[in-house]
Amino acid sequence: xxxxxxxxxxxxxxxxxxxxxxxxxxxxxxxxxxxxxxxxxxxxxxxxxxxxxxxxxxxxxxxxxxxxxxxxxxxxxxxxxxxxxxxxxxxxxxxxxxxxxxxxxxxxxxxxxxxxxxxxxxxxxxxxxxxxxxxxxxxxxxxxxxxxxxxxxxxxxxxxxxxxxxxxxxxxxxxxxxxxxxxxxxxxxxxxxxxxxxxxxxxxxxxxxxxxxxxxxxxxxxxxxxxxxxxxxxxxxxxxxxxxxxxxxxxxxxxxxxxxxxxxxxxxxxxxxxxxxxxxxxxxxxxxxxxxxxxxxxxxxxxxxxxxxxxxxxxxxxxxxxxxxxxxxxxxxxxxxxxxxxxxxxxxxxxxxxxxxxxxxxxxxxxxxxxxxxxxxxxxxxxxxxxxxxxxxxxxxxxxxxxxxxxxxxxxxxxxxxxxxxxxxxxxxxxxxxxxxxxxxxxxxxxxxxxxxxxxxxxxxxxxxxxxxxxxxxxxxxxxxxxxxxxxxxxxxxxxxxxxxxxxxxxxxxxxxxxxxxxxxxxxxxxxxxxxxxxxxxxxxxxxxxxxxxxxxxxxxxxxxxxxxxxxxxxxxxxxxxxxxxxxxxxxxxxxxxxxxxxxxxxxxxxx
Numbered sequence: 001x002x003x004x005x006x007x008x009x010x011x012x013x014x015x016x017x018x019x020x021x022x023x024x025x026x027x028x029x030x031x032x033x034x035x036x037x038x039x040x041x042x043x044x045x046x047x048x049x050x051x052x053x054x055x056x057x058x059x060x061x062x063x064x065x066x067x068x069x070x071x072x073x074x075x076x077x078x079x080x081x082x083x084x085x086x087x088x089x090x091x092x093x094x095x096x097x098x099x100x101x102x103x104x105x106x107x108x109x110x111x112x113x114x115x116x117x118x119x120x121x122x123x124x125x126x127x128x129x130x131x132x133x134x135x136x137x138x139x140x141x142x143x144x145x146x147x148x149x150x151x152x153x154x155x156x157x158x159x160x161x162x163x164x165x166x167x168x169x170x171x172x173x174x175x176x177x178x179x180x181x182x183x184x185x186x187x188x189x190x191x192x193x194x195x196x197x198x199x200x201x202x203x204x205x206x207x208x209x210x211x212x213x214x215x216x217x218x219x220x221x222x223x224x225x226x227x228x229x230x231x232x233x234x235x236x237x238x239x240x241x242x243x244x245x246x247x248x249x250x251x252x253x254x255x256x257x258x259x260x261x262x263x264x265x266x267x268x269x270x271x272x273x274x275x276x277x278x279x280x281x282x283x284x285x286x287x288x289x290x291x292x293x294x295x296x297x298x299x300x301x302x303x304x305x306x307x308x309x310x311x312x313x314x315x316x317x318x319x320x321x322x323x324x325x326x327x328x329x330x331x332x333x334x335x336x337x338x339x340x341x342x343x344x345x346x347x348x349x350x351x352x353x354x355x356x357x358x359x360x361x362x363x364x365x366x367x368x369x370x371x372x373x374x375x376x377x378x379x380x381x382x383x384x385x386x387x388x389x390x391x392x393x394x395x396x397x398x399x400x401x402x403x404x405x406x407x408x409x410x411x412x413x414x415x416x417x418x419x420x421x422x423x424x425x426x427x428x429x430x431x432x433x434x435x436x437x438x439x440x441x442x443x444x445x446x447x448x449x450x451x452x453x454x455x456x457x458x459x460x461x462x463x464x465x466x467x468x469x470x471x472x473x474x475x476x477x478x479x480x481x482x483x484x485x486x487x488x489x490x491x492x493x494x495x496x497x498x499x500x501x502x503x504x505x506x507x508x509x510x511x512x513x514x515x516x517x518x519x520x521x522x523x524x525x526x527x528x529x530x531x532x533x534x535x536x537x538x539x540x541x542x543x544x545x546x547x548x549x550x551x552x553x554x555x556x557x558x559x560x561x562x563x564x565x566x567x568x569x570x571x572x573x574x575x576x577x578x579x580x581x582x583x584x585x586x587x588x589x590x591x592x593x594x595x596x597x598x599x600x601x602x603x604x605x606x607x608x
Contacts, residue, residue: 002072008044010077012093019096020074021046022104024133025065026115035062039073039096042138047080047095048073058101068107068114068133074100121558126572128563140560143262144548148215150261151235151544154254160211160237165200167193167217172522173457176220179230187589193219196541198456199526201238202498205537206529210240215544224567229545229557231565237495238539244483247495247540248435251485255433262551271433271485279436280398284405286439289489290432292417294408296322296393296401302377308369310353314394321394322404325382326411329389330356336414340391340407347406348399353392357384409489434486438462441480442511450513451475455482457508458526460497460538469507485542492547495540502530 003022010019023041030036035050050062065071075098086092111127112118114134124131131137152162171178171192178192194200196218204212214236221230235254239246252269259265279288282295300320303311311321326332337354344352355364355378362375370378382390391407393400412418441461442451453459460481461469468474482496499505505527509519519527545557558564565571585591 006043007039007041007046008090010046010091010094010096012079014077015079015094017077018074019077020072021048021096022072023070024107025067025069025071028062028065028067030063033059035059035065037062037065037071037073039071040133040135044091045089046091047086047089048075048098049095050098050101054097055099058098061101061103065103066107068110068130069103070105070107072100072102072104073098122566122572125558125564125566128573132562137559140548140552140554141562143552144544144560146262147258147548147551148544150258151213151215151254154257155213155237158211158250158253160213160239161209162214163204163209163212164214165194165197165204165216169194169200170522172199176222179219179221182588182590184588195220196234197236198458199523201236201539202458202526202534202537203529205238205240205498205500206532206534208240210535212239212539213237224565224569229561229564230569232557233544235493235542235544235547236539237541238537240535240537242536242538244437244481244497244538247538248483251493251540251542252433255485258547259431259551265431267431267433269433271435273435273437275438276436276440276479277438279434280401280405284401284403284408285489286436287484287486287489287491288405288434288436289409289412289418290434291430291488292412294324294326294412294417296324296404296408297381299323299378299381302374302381306369306374307371308366310350310366311392311394314396314400317396319394319396320400321392322400323378323382323390323392324404324408324411325384326389326391326415327385328387329411329415330358330387332356332389332414340410343406343410344393344403347403349393349395349403352403352407353394355390357386357388357390360386432488436484436486437482438479439482439484440476441465441478441482442475444476451511453508453512455480455494455496457512457514457523458496458498458505460499460504461508466504469511472511475511481538483540485540487547487550490546490550491543492550493540493542495538497536497538500530500534500536502527505530 001020004018004020007021007023021039021041023039026038026040026045028035028037033052037048037050038045039048050059052059073096075096077094078097080093080095111130112123114130118124132141155162168181168191171180171190176195178195181191181193183189183191197214197216201212201214216234216236217231218234219231222228224230237247237250248270252271256267256269259267274282274288276286279286281298282288283290284296298320299322300315303321304315306312314321341352353364353366355362355367357363378384378390384390391404391411393404395403440454441459443454445452462479462481465478468478480496482494484491484494486492499508506519509523514522545560548560549557552560554560563571563573570576
């Protein structure tokens with residue numbers, strides 16, 4: 001037996017008992033020959049004290065211990081010397097006085113201190129197996145486990161069946177670039193790793209499963225960021241004979257169960273709902289962060305006859321004029337204004353108009369163009385007071401909203417609005433859940449000169465908008481029976497009702513410009529299935545990594561995944577992707593073009 005207790009289980013009531021512990025040397029301290037060891041395992045830390053007067057040989061052996069050595073100790077549980085208790089540790093009232101020490105393994109020179117804040121993420125990822133010993137990452141993995149278990153338990157209680165779908169699948173256009181896998185048995189043919197189990201879960205509905213779920217691995221070959229990885233995990237749900245309200249209730253119940261089990265938090269249900277137009281119009285985003293105010297206000301009607309050419313020109317071209325009031329931010333610096341202006345330009349604006357209210361005066365180059373009625377309208381609608389900063393967006397609706405939405409978030413960051421507003425009066429966290437509904441079904445791509453599906457080609461249009469699929473001039477007006485669930489400004493899931501009639505699915509493919517031949521080659525299996533009596537169905541998929549990231553308060557999904565890739569898609573621990581033996585390529589009938597092998601993107605491990 002390696003241990004009788006873990007390093008977080010001994011308490012004052014255990015004083016006088018024998019105990020055996022095993023774990024890693026977290027910290028070793030020499031106080032005048034008395035060796036204090038903080039022994040750590042997955043559960044916590046226990047102090048072990050080697051005193052020369054009690055066992056000189058053991059104290060001598062303990063003197064040679066270093067951080068991360070793996071040891072086993074046996075001895076008596078004792079009370080700590082009065083005044084040396086540690087209230088920060090659950091075991092802080094006791095210590096172990098060892099009679100035996102066994103060194104199970106020595107640790108070599110460490111790549112970095114385990115209890116230090118390491119900013120070199122590549123170094124951490126190179127030694128990920130060591131990095132994961134850190135208590136905060138261990139906590140994250142355990143919280144993730146509880147979230148996954150709560151998901152399974154809840155969906156099982158609702159009659160859902162967990163079914164695995166294939167990893168080796170077919171490449172079809174679903175929004176992102178596929179990872180391709182060459183077939184050795186069929187040279188020149190390729191599998192694709194699934195971007196999502198979308199078609200399979202729909203086919204399971206045709207199969208009569210009715211209630212399916214899966215905690216599924218998904219793969220997308222796209223640029224990375226803090227909340228995106230080339231492989232990720234989603235909670236995938238699909239059901240037959242359901243409406244959006246059924247999916248909303250199921251999802252809210254599941255999230256309630258996850259938060260209760262993972263963090264002992266009771267979330268408020270039902271969630272608020274906003275349509276896509278409302279969310280973007282008020283917050284400049286289809287995943288709005290409502291934890292602070294600063295909503296977009298439409299002042300278009302007040303400036304239709306304005307003498308300010310920028311506003312008047314935008315309105316005459318069919319656009320809008322929107323504004324936000326950053327309360328108390330008139331002290332913004334010139335550098336910050338320049339930064340916000342550059343942000344506005346990045347997202348399509350020509351510039352950024354603003355007004356600062358200081359010492360009772362409206363300070364801005366544009367104020368001279370406003371008449372008294374326009375100033376009065378602004379003051380009333382935006383509730384302008386001393387110290388405020390007003391920022392404007394004048395352009396097409398989409399551009400004006402997105403620009404001010406981005407500016408709104410950056411201003412909140414600069415003013416630390418989140419730091420002061422996300423706590424309730426009791427000090428508890430505020431979790432702002434929201435449904436966003438009625439997304440556009442189609443989006444025009446000027447680059448491709450075609451319409452694309454906003455979500456995927458199997459999303460159902462709202463019943464009252466189906467007839468608009470017959471008029472290409474009205475594609476932009478078609479709303480989807482689609483919905484996202486948002487938490488604190490982060491989209492944690494999305495879904496829709498699906499098309500179950502073959503004729504409507506064909507019409508959708510036609511709107512997307514997919515030829516009859518391509519429909520059969522890419523989606524023939526689905527179209528055949530829909531002709532065999534497909535039930536009405538719909539579902540949702542939630543990003544487990546993103547959800548756990550928010551539950552943990554982590555800044556990146558890499559902090560809640562055991563072995564993530566870095567921001568260049570590299571696994572620095574195993575040095576992959578990597579070159580392969582030429583014989584493997586020959587077996588796959590693959591020949592690398594040019595000097596691609598010499599430009600494989602291989603990276604060297606970072607220096608310590």
